[in-house]
Amino acid sequence: MQTNHQHRQLRGDLLVLIAVFCVLGGYLAYRTKTYLNQTTIQQTTTIRTGPGIEYRGTMELPKGTRVAVIRSKYEWLKVTTSANQQGWVPAWKLPAKYRPVIRSLKNATIVIDPGHGGSDSGALAVHGQMEKTYTLKFARMVAAKLRAKGAKVYLTRDSDRFVSLKARPALAKRVHANLFISFHFNSSPDENEASGFTTYYYHRGPSLQLAQDVNHQMRHLPITDKGSRFGNFLVIRNNTVPAILIEGGYINTSHDFQYIRSPRYRNVMTSDVVAGVQHFIETNH
Numbered sequence: 001m002q003t004n005h006q007h008r009q010l011r012g013d014l015l016v017l018i019a020v021f022c023v024l025g026g027y028l029a030y031r032t033k034t035y036l037n038q039t040t041i042q043q044t045t046t047i048r049t050g051p052g053i054e055y056r057g058t059m060e061l062p063k064g065t066r067v068a069v070i071r072s073k074y075e076w077l078k079v080t081t082s083a084n085q086q087g088w089v090p091a092w093k094l095p096a097k098y099r100p101v102i103r104s105l106k107n108a109t110i111v112i113d114p115g116h117g118g119s120d121s122g123a124l125a126v127h128g129q130m131e132k133t134y135t136l137k138f139a140r141m142v143a144a145k146l147r148a149k150g151a152k153v154y155l156t157r158d159s160d161r162f163v164s165l166k167a168r169p170a171l172a173k174r175v176h177a178n179l180f181i182s183f184h185f186n187s188s189p190d191e192n193e194a195s196g197f198t199t200y201y202y203h204r205g206p207s208l209q210l211a212q213d214v215n216h217q218m219r220h221l222p223i224t225d226k227g228s229r230f231g232n233f234l235v236i237r238n239n240t241v242p243a244i245l246i247e248g249g250y251i252n253t254s255h256d257f258q259y260i261r262s263p264r265y266r267n268v269m270t271s272d273v274v275a276g277v278q279h280f281i282e283t284n285h
């Protein structure tokens with residue numbers, strides 16, 4: 001009995017000792033990892049409560065501040081300072097090796113641009129319906145579907161308001177988006193004389209690839225596929241990130257407009273766009 005009890009006691013002590021070593025080892029490993037992940041802020045930057053410019057800034061980190069990188073989300077890094085202040089900073093304010101490689105929609109930052117708005121109605125349908133109304137409907141639906149897959153989405157407008165052309169690509173630059181998509185509907189000089197959707201790119205390389213990936217997914221839409229084409233539009237030309245502009249049909253052609261106004265067409269087309277974006281993000285890096 002006595003020996004048995006001693007054995008149990010000894011085993012208990014041993015377990016406590018092992019536990020202490022594990023905790024200590026874990027802590028040291030954590031400290032080492034934190035130490036190895038130390039780097040320096042390249043430009044003075046605001047530390048924020050979350051991974052995005054929409055989160056509140058809590059303090060300024062001057063250029064040269066030493067920080068340890070804890071983890072990344074989107075194009076943002078969670079860091080801690082030697083004074084134990086924690087928060088999120090843009091990865092582009094740190095040395096390039098800290099810039100995350102985005103391979104999934106869960107970490108993608110996307111700017112969606114509903115064409116026109118406010119005093120700029122865009123083109124008009126045969127019975128006067130305005131292009132700006134439909135660009136916003138499509139943009140909102142794409143945004144919702146991308147967000148459901150974990151992406152961070154910024155809309156250049158989320159209401160019927162005027163936004164300058166220059167401000168649209170500027171947003172993509174400010175948030176370091178991984179890609180930019182503008183929604184429009186075409187119109188022809190005379191009613192009912194043209195039909196089809198087109199995906200425009202301006203820059204070759206990733207923008208062209210994005211246009212092809214998205215257009216490929218839209219090939220089964222019930223209106224004519226006019227393919228991916230070069231287009232000289234400011235919002236994609238002045239863009240610093242992969243950028244495309246979708247003309248989702250001719251708004252002043254009754255055949256196309258019956259689809260443009262239909263929730264079913266909108267649902268199918270926006271799902272196609274998401275599938276194209278997903279393919280682009282997962283294969284282009």
Ligand SMILES: [Zn+2]
Binds near residue numbers: 185
């Ligand atoms: Zn337009």
